[in-house]
Amino acid sequence: MGSRGKRRVPARRNTNALVIGGVSVVAVIGAGVGAYALMDSGTSSSAAADAKPKVKTGPPSAAEVRTAADRFLTAWQSGDAAKAAGYTDDAAAAQQALAGLSKDAHLTDVKLTPGRRSGAEVPFHVTSTVTYEKTKKPFAYDSSVTAVRRKADGKVLIGWQPSVVHPELKDGDRLVTGEAGDPPVKAVDRNGGELSAKTYPSLGAVVDGLREKYGKKAGGTAGVELRIVRKEASGKGEKNAVPDKTLLTLSEGTPGTVKTTLSPTLQAEAEKQVASRKRAAVVVVRPSTGEILAVANSSPGFNTAFQGSLAPGSTMKVITSSLLLEKDLAGVDKQHPCPKYFTYGHWKFQNDDKFEIKKGTFKASFAASCNTAFISQAPKLENDSLTKQAQQVFGLGLDNWSIGVPSFDGAVPVQSEAQMAASLIGQGGVRMNPLNMASVAATVKSGSFHQPYLVPPDFDHRTLAKASRAMSAGTAAQLRELMHYTAVAGTAVKPMSGLGSDMGAKTGSAEVDGQKEPNGWFTAYRGDLAAAAVVQQGGHGGDSAGPVVRQMLLAGG
Missing domain, CATH: 3.10.450.50 (Nuclear Transport Factor 2; Chain: A,)
Incomplete structure (x- = not known):
């Protein structure tokens, strides 16, 4: 044959090197050479056809x-x-x-x-x-x-x-440069001082929310900016949406002014408290009006204080107690069971450290945060009893609060059997945030629900949410007695020490799957201030969230 004795010379390869950030990447360009493996001369064609290519597994090298x-x-x-x-x-x-x-x-x-x-x-x-x-x-x-x-x-x-x-x-977010979707706003506190993320790191998300809601109503003009345009939150609406975020301002717009109810003194203290803790959030409200006086989060990227959805643990017992008192299933000084265990719906519930109170009163059980004192009443309640109480008296779970920025209004779903029992102590499907629990303490102090708000309703003529009924004066008085006793002789003694006679509190610890430590909760009132805080994975609420609330109540005078 004419080609016998000649060796085929492979085409010469050209290599091009591209340097990116100091890393050299070599691209091999073979003339006429494809990504094919040459068959070994000792391998039959049938064996090659039967062989399956081996797929590499394991972590990338x-x-x-x-x-x-x-x-x-x-x-x-x-x-x-x-x-x-x-x-x-x-x-x-x-x-x-x-x-x-x-x-x-x-x-x-x-x-x-x-x-x-x-x-x-x-x-x-x-x-x-x-x-x-x-x-x-x-x-x-x-x-x-x-x-x-x-x-x-x-x-x-x-x-x-x-x-x-x-x-x-x-997912679904986009980076967009152009005329701002909303004109900028100058947010100010109740005294007219400017609120900025530089001075108050926690307020970045709040100011973004104010801009989204009021930018076009406050009289400003839009500038040009690079921003993150968030995906529409399907089914959640404006209240639970995360606002768009400005990343770079190319040309300034003219801001309109939005006045808030925030107190500069309390906001500064709130920032100080969360800055020294991991995953903490706090809210302060005025019980007589519903004005939000302070809001702060350790992680400013998400407003846990307003939009968090967490099991509130034993702070929920304030709402449950109002239900038991109204239904005459408990009385402040009446004897009330607090056994080590109580089984309901095939779940066995117990108290912290398996304690029990023999021949004790409901006040003693509330102050010691006895779980079984509440679980034991589950057989006497309807599945929707707690849901109705939270909605009708405390204004929670109706998704109708309009505070001025996105917020979550709490959730107390109708449940049955063990899950219903767990909801009585703030577990199960119950979900709250510090704004909700500060409002609960405020409702106890004032005797009726006042929807919290950050922007006065007359700014944009919006209607605030209302509760369908108020608790009786007798029930409100008993709740205040329970919370006061907890502050002077129960689990809240240390954080509430020395705060006078017109005050009350409730601690909480919420178990969360996968966490070694529970979330610590604390809600309290003092005079015309009510506050609530959560420290995620903080452990006992009196030790973790309690000191945060204490400092807020002290700062309020």
Whole structure:
């Protein structure tokens, strides 16, 4: 044969190196060489046909992580959204998001600098320019990518999630540059002093909420900005939505002024209290009016104080006690059972440290936070009894509060058997936040429900929520006696010590699946102030949330 004795010379390979953030990426371009394996001369064609390719499994190696990250970041930096998306495990979503950076966010001159790998994660720094019409401003931030192995073929890709584009993006959110959706607002306290996230870190989300609701009503004009446009919260409406967030202001608008009910003294103290604790939130209200005087969160990114949805633990016993008192199932000085255990709905309930009170009064059980004293009354209640009490007397769970910014109004769902019993002590399906529980203490102090509000209703002529009925004067007096006794002789003694005679409190600890320590709760009133706080994973409420509430009541005079 004419070709016998000649060796085939493979085509010469060309290599191009691209440097991104100090990392060299080598792309091999083979002339006429495809991604195919040559068959070994000793392997029969039938054996090769029968062999199944082995799919690699297990966590990505360090080299695989670096390669996946470099390919993705290189393609993104070059402006090829489709190519970059192809290196992720959700190409369609990734391409849409990356294309939107130039189309919607108007980012140009994007440079991506990878950082040091940690496991499967590679952090990176983004520098860019936001260009809109004749205005330009630099924009920089940090994000990260995580490499994952695809099960189908073992290929290592970038695990796609919106936070890759920007760490604060969630599903459905977009980065948009243009005329602001809402004009800016200048939020001021009750004395006219400006409220800003710089002075009061907790108020960032609050001011964002005020802008979204009142920006167009307060008389301001919109500027141009880069912002996160949140996905509409389907079925939740404005009240529970997270407001859009401004990331960069290209040109200032003219702000309108929104006056709030916040007290500068109490707000400063609230900021101080949460700053020294992890995952704490506190609210102070005025019982006689419903005015919100302070709100603060350890984590300013989410307003737990207004929008949190947490089991309130034994602070719920204030509402349950009002129900038992009205139905004559308990009396302050009447004997009341507090056994070690009580079984209902096939659940065995017990007290903290399995204590019991023999021949004790309901007041003693309330002050000691005896769980079984409340669970033992479950057989005498209807499934909707607690739900109706919370709604009709305390204004909770009707989703009709209008405080001026998004809020969660609490939830006390109708339940049966063991879950209904658990709800009596603030577990089960009951969900509250510090705003709700401060309102509960305020309702006890004033004798009737006044919907809390941050912006006076006459600012925009809105109607505040009302309770359908008030508790009797006798029930209100007994509740105040129970809370006062708890503050002077029960679980709330230490936080309430020395605060005078016109005060009362209730502690709470809420068990949460997966947590070693329960969430600590505390709600109390003193004079014309009511406050509530939660410290997540704080343990006993008197030790964790109690000191926060104490300082707020002291700061109020």
